[in-house]
Amino acid sequence: MMDLSILLALLQDGVVSGAVYGLLALALVLVFAVTRVILIPVGELVSFTALTYAGLEDGQIPEALPLLLALGALAFLRGALQDRGRSLGSLALQTLVLPAAIAGCAVLIAPLHAGIAVQAGLAIAVVAPMAPLLYRIAFRPLPEASVLVKLIAAVGVHLALTGLGLLCFGPEGARGPAFSDAVLTLGPMILTGQAVWVIFCTTAAMAALWAFFRLSLAGAALRATAINRRGARLVGISPDRSGLLAFWLAGLIAGLSGVLIAPLTTVYYDGGFLIGLKGFVAAIIAGLGSYPLAIAAALVVGVVESLSAFWASDFKEVIVFSVIIPVLLWRSLRHCAVGEEE
Amino acid sequence: MTRPMLILIALILLPWLPGMPLFWVSLANQIGISAIVAMGLVVLTGIAGMTSFVQAGLMGFGAYAAALVAQSWGLSPWLGLPAALLASGLAAVLMGAVTLRLSGHYLALSTIAWGVSLYFLFVNLDILGRNDGLSGLPPLSVAGYRLIDVRASAMVIGVSLLLSFIATRNLLNSRWGRALHALQGGEVAAASAGVNLGQARLLAFVYAALLAGLAGWLFAHLQRAVSPNPFGLVAGIQYLLMAVLGGAGFLPGALLGAAIVVLVNNWLQDLLPLLLGAGVNAETVVFGAGLVVLLQAAPTGLWPLLARASAMAHHPQGRTALPAPSAPNATELLQATRLHRRFGGLVAVADLSLSLHKGEILGLIGPNGAGKSTSFNLLSGVDHPDSGRVMLAGTDATGLAAPEMAKLGLARSFQHARLVAGLSVIENVALGAHLRGTASPLQAILRRDRAEEAALFATAARALDRVGLLAEADRPATSLALGQQRLVEIARALAASPAVLLLDEPAAGLRHAEKQALAALLRQLAASGMGVLLVEHDMEFVMSLAHRLVVLDFGTVIAAGTPAEIRQSPAVIEAYLGAAA
Amino acid sequence: MLRRHTCILLACLLAAGTVAAQATPAQADTIKVGITFSATGPAASLGIAQRNSVALFPKQIAGQDVEYIVLDDGGDTSRAVANMRKLIDENNVDLIMGSTVTPASLAMLGVAAEKQVPMIATAASGALIAPMDAQRHWVFKTPQNDGLMADAIVQNMTKAGIKTVAFIGFSDAYGDGWLNEFTRATKAAGIEITTVEKYARPDTSVTGQVLKIMATAPQAVLVAGSGTPAALPQKTLRERGYKGPIYQTHGITNNEFLKVGGKDVEGTILPTGPILVADQLPDSNPVKAVALSYIHAYDAMYGAGTASPFGANAYDAMLLFKAAVPAALSHAKPGTAEFRSALRDGIEGLHGVVLDHGIATMSPTDHNGFDTSARVMVTIQNSTWKLLP
Known part of the structure; x- marks a missing residue:
């Protein structure tokens, strides 16, 4: 029943999904390594960007703007409280002025139908800053808490964002315009333009991240924090600033994923959770530590998902999630770690 | 009868007070069922340090078992209870056999995978009614009286909650409870004290599953309908949230967390429409935000805030310590032959041979990085040699794990004191005597272990007395100064009444008088026939104490002999001067 | 030690306080309707339309004030059951509407029978009302059977x-x-x-x-x-x-x-249901007028083109309830078991009630009451719904 063209189509589908999972896995690995937070709400950021992007196609003023401004105000208050009013200027710049500026631009640009690239950029610009704002509100005040407590805090943020998503975007899904309607035929394989775009953007984003980590000072500081947080602090790298930067990157990656996925499928206010969970699966197969491994794992997850949707769609999720248990066992046996590092 | 019992008995009787609003009873029922699941998580996650997202799924096993028994097969709903416990317990054993080897985050993720898979298992099984589930379950009945009223259900739930609370408390205050505490950060020490870590993990997982199964049975007969929805991943996260919010390390925290989550959700439902109008559903928003705020105010959960002086567990007082086991016949207690250990390209230990005799104090010395700690780990089963042989009391112990070594009569302390943070000083010491107790977890739950516990604590108290720390017995272990923590480690080793005692830098951090006392103690132990091997930096201390010395440098033995001979050895002098230069 | 005792004391006081405060009248002048819809969660798109429709419900029926208490269950069975118990035990409602999704509604059946409160589900599955037994005796539903x-x-x-x-x-x-x-x-x-x-x-x-x-x-x-x-x-x-x-x-x-x-x-x-293409129905169809009036009212409140057949399922539940109220009032006062029982009997006895989705005729064995007049075939043309002949 399965012929070559079907297999190729499934593989293509799996690789495209896997690429998006891979991006999210990157964001999760990065945030976890730097801040020990398992960023469950990354899925909501994906949904919000996708819905904003879809709304911009209709010339709507982004529904997420009030949310951005409110988060900014909250982050300002929380930051002022925690720092007892020190360096209010830069705090206000980042939490009040920047969101307001973005909102202003969005209100001006949104009705113009300025083209797909501008709309995609704008959608990311509206949603990505929410990640560092969330860091200031929820996670920065919990620097020494256990991984478990941070996880539950992340669950709290996820719940709140899901509810806010319903209030902002409503229960129905939306689908964004494709970057390209082209269809390429390569032998038995039909390659859609959007698939090419997804793979291209993912690769480009990964290359950019690699360059950032290897070539820039801020990237080096992040890597240092990820490898040894206490050591990084001793040499003068502020864990706060690293955390903020990690969340910024996570927000941008989530935003990019949202824009990439919006033309492929209908996205709902709560649809991001499952996407994020699969990214998380890939991230943890990679031991929440290795970036290339996380991407490879994400591709495997995507392909397994696609193949099992074909063979046994009833049990698709069971297969996707059960397949990781042997992988985990194998990894665990190889590492044979007695204790937990934290 | 203790105060928590009084409170819970009051809870059982309260519903019947005239005028008690029925809905409050319904809420209390929800709280009770959730609290039973959350108690399992206190044991599993709070105490034993294993994060689990699958408790709701295990609860589903209990609920579906109850539904099958009472509805599909038409048997007595009371038969559903053993069926529910069997189903959830068996599921936990199977899952545990596959995944409990995983460590840390891997284990947590595998429970996410199980959580998702179990949900779809329930959804896809025709016998379980697929998505619609099984409805129309009969209520429980006693002598023909149907417990259909929520107040009647409340009594069953109240009794279950009470029994679960007592059982869990009993379990935690037993030798098994101490082993479970040690799973969080004290694994190496516990293993060296003879605790089978895999067994302890499985115990925590299965115990939590049994509580979840009990809750599932109660849930099935309270709702009288079972469908997959309450047993998915999201529900699993909810229970974890309750435990963490209440205080994952504290048993009453489970009840507190469950009560807060249920009551707050209920209040929000009443309050928010008044504030925001009927057309806005902001309950999850406020709940999620409130959760974050609460955790920021109380990162260890709310219970420790309420009960600031979290009273240390009461342990039985006993006067008779356990008799010392008969000493092995062999005079050569510990013998290492040509041990090698490599880490990657680095040779940590090469060709190490030594022997320790009955009644002897042997010192292992060498400059920093000479391989002393690695040797210690090889000798005590914490690490294994690439080649070579270890004989312990005449038995080949090469490649044996730490608990097996402990069974053969070896006890050790660690260079960095590894005390279990959740336990008091004396409980840490009693952990050392783990192997000298025989009570099973079931006996512990039923309190059939009190005599043995009394003896274990008497033994522990004696060991503490010998290191001069009896006065600190009930303090939290990690509140002691570092030097004292080391002494507690020695006491823990002594509590096992070992034939061979391995001490890793016991004198570090001690004041002069304390060192004198320690030296006297060690001499006394040796005189009683124990073999003592110690690694030590303090030359004066070790030279005056040891009968013989072995000197290591770069993983090889460069000299061996009496302290006087070592003092003269040119190789030793060069090694130390070279290292100093 | 002191704290614990205080806790017990407080609990007793609280309990005593409620004894005093519990002056819940056994009967009331207002008819209370308890509603639990899935306005959040996976079925939110249906649940919100249903919840929004409640604002269109009449505030008075047969001269009697009617109070609607709306809760959200998020499509979760446990919450739906908890909501139902809350509505019955705390608010002493005379009728339950909901839930939006089938599993939650199925779990609510048992409570309806236990508490003897009529319930009108707005979920789709026929399993809610068949096979007719002691539990389902109290349960009706408005959406057409699958x-x-x-x-x-x-x-x-x-x-x-x-x-x-x-x-x-x-x-x-x-x-x-x-x-x-x-x-x-x-x-x-x-x-x-x-x-x-x-x-x-x-x-x-x-x-x-x-x-x-x-x-x-x-x-x-x-x-x-x-x-x-x-x-x-x-x-x-x-x-x-x-x-x-x-x-x-x-x-x-x-x-x-x-x-x-x-x-x-x-x-x-x-x-x-015919409501989707109400404007294309022949004028002779009695459903047309009812459906159009619902659509107009909903659109007026929430914006043009927002009315959907899902919300009408909730409105139909109200229409059934409204039709049964006058007879029930003649039997007993709201807030009493007799009233609830009369309300149930009244709904079961309804004959030829025109709803948004069709004409319902209930019977002791059919608690949905729709026949083939409650369905039309429709196609999509130029992004609009077109009635097929």
Whole structure:
């Protein structure tokens, strides 16, 4: 029943999904390594960007703007409280002025139908800053808490964002315009333009991240924090600033994923959770530590998902999630770690 | 009868007070069922340090078992209870056999995978009614009286909650409870004290599953309908949230967390429409935000805030310590032959041979990085040699794990004191005597272990007395100064009444008088026939104490002999001067 | 130690306080209706439309004040049951409406029977009211049975000469319910189901399932999903070049589906309640006036084009209740067991009540009351719903 063209189509589908999972896995690995937070709400950021992007196609003023401004105000208050009013200027710049500026631009640009690239950029610009704002509100005040407590805090943020998503975007899904309607035929394989775009953007984003980590000072500081947080602090790298930067990157990656996925499928206010969970699966197969491994794992997850949707769609999720248990066992046996590092 | 019992008995009787609003009873029922699941998580996650997202799924096993028994097969709903416990317990054993080897985050993720898979298992099984589930379950009945009223259900739930609370408390205050505490950060020490870590993990997982199964049975007969929805991943996260919010390390925290989550959700439902109008559903928003705020105010959960002086567990007082086991016949207690250990390209230990005799104090010395700690780990089963042989009391112990070594009569302390943070000083010491107790977890739950516990604590108290720390017995272990923590480690080793005692830098951090006392103690132990091997930096201390010395440098033995001979050895002098230069 | 004792004391005081405060009148002048809809969670698109419809409910029926207490259950069975107990025990309601989703409503049946409170479900599955037994004695429901709709689809397929069909549906209660009914109906009509595929509402891709369907080369495909997520398989089928007719269910009938589906959902055939195409009904159809008045009221409050048949399911529940109130009032006062029982008997005795979705005639064995007049076949043309003759 399965012929070559079907297999190729499934593989293509799996690789495209896997690429998006891979991006999210990157964001999760990065945030976890730097801040020990398992960023469950990354899925909501994906949904919000996708819905904003879809709304911009209709010339709507982004529904997420009030949310951005409110988060900014909250982050300002929380930051002022925690720092007892020190360096209010830069705090206000980042939490009040920047969101307001973005909102202003969005209100001006949104009705113009300025083209797909501008709309995609704008959608990311509206949603990505929410990640560092969330860091200031929820996670920065919990620097020494256990991984478990941070996880539950992340669950709290996820719940709140899901509810806010319903209030902002409503229960129905939306689908964004494709970057390209082209269809390429390569032998038995039909390659859609959007698939090419997804793979291209993912690769480009990964290359950019690699360059950032290897070539820039801020990237080096992040890597240092990820490898040894206490050591990084001793040499003068502020864990706060690293955390903020990690969340910024996570927000941008989530935003990019949202824009990439919006033309492929209908996205709902709560649809991001499952996407994020699969990214998380890939991230943890990679031991929440290795970036290339996380991407490879994400591709495997995507392909397994696609193949099992074909063979046994009833049990698709069971297969996707059960397949990781042997992988985990194998990894665990190889590492044979007695204790937990934290 | 203790105060928590009084409170819970009051809870059982309260519903019947005239005028008690029925809905409050319904809420209390929800709280009770959730609290039973959350108690399992206190044991599993709070105490034993294993994060689990699958408790709701295990609860589903209990609920579906109850539904099958009472509805599909038409048997007595009371038969559903053993069926529910069997189903959830068996599921936990199977899952545990596959995944409990995983460590840390891997284990947590595998429970996410199980959580998702179990949900779809329930959804896809025709016998379980697929998505619609099984409805129309009969209520429980006693002598023909149907417990259909929520107040009647409340009594069953109240009794279950009470029994679960007592059982869990009993379990935690037993030798098994101490082993479970040690799973969080004290694994190496516990293993060296003879605790089978895999067994302890499985115990925590299965115990939590049994509580979840009990809750599932109660849930099935309270709702009288079972469908997959309450047993998915999201529900699993909810229970974890309750435990963490209440205080994952504290048993009453489970009840507190469950009560807060249920009551707050209920209040929000009443309050928010008044504030925001009927057309806005902001309950999850406020709940999620409130959760974050609460955790920021109380990162260890709310219970420790309420009960600031979290009273240390009461342990039985006993006067008779356990008799010392008969000493092995062999005079050569510990013998290492040509041990090698490599880490990657680095040779940590090469060709190490030594022997320790009955009644002897042997010192292992060498400059920093000479391989002393690695040797210690090889000798005590914490690490294994690439080649070579270890004989312990005449038995080949090469490649044996730490608990097996402990069974053969070896006890050790660690260079960095590894005390279990959740336990008091004396409980840490009693952990050392783990192997000298025989009570099973079931006996512990039923309190059939009190005599043995009394003896274990008497033994522990004696060991503490010998290191001069009896006065600190009930303090939290990690509140002691570092030097004292080391002494507690020695006491823990002594509590096992070992034939061979391995001490890793016991004198570090001690004041002069304390060192004198320690030296006297060690001499006394040796005189009683124990073999003592110690690694030590303090030359004066070790030279005056040891009968013989072995000197290591770069993983090889460069000299061996009496302290006087070592003092003269040119190789030793060069090694130390070279290292100093 | 002191703290614990204080706790016990406080608990006793609280209890005593409630004894004093509990002056709940056994009877009241206001009729209370307790409502639990799934306004958040996976069924929010249906639940919100239903919750919004409550604002259109009359504040007085037969001269009696009516109070509506609306709660959200998020589609969660435990919360739905908790809500129901709260509404009954705390608010002493005379009638329960909801829930939006089938599993939650099924779990509520037992409470309705235990507390002897009539309940009108707004969820789809026929299992809610069949087989009629002691529990379901108290339960009615407004949406058409899946079976009625499945028969309509199969009739249409038979007419079009379709012999093979593939099924793709939600992996939840909705998809399951449809699969059962559709399997039954096709078997009777001699149509072969080539493959059964499932997908989840938030899935981002159904390529695997669609390729499987196309490999079995069916003459038609039925998609059993609700709301905008039902568009995904159809769009994927068209993207992959499937040319055959595609059938949908009455779960898709809101305008967001048309928007998300775009050109890919043109020509879709589906059964639905007549309200969806109320303006195209002949004037002789009594449903037309009722449905149009609902649509106008809803659109006036929430914006043009926002009314959907889902919200009308809730409105129909109110219409049933309203029709039964006068007779019940003549038996007993609201807030009493006699009133609730009379209300139930009244609803069961309703005959020929015109609702948004059709004309309902209840009986002791039929607590839905709809016949074939409650369904029409509709297609999508130029992104609007068109009544098929």
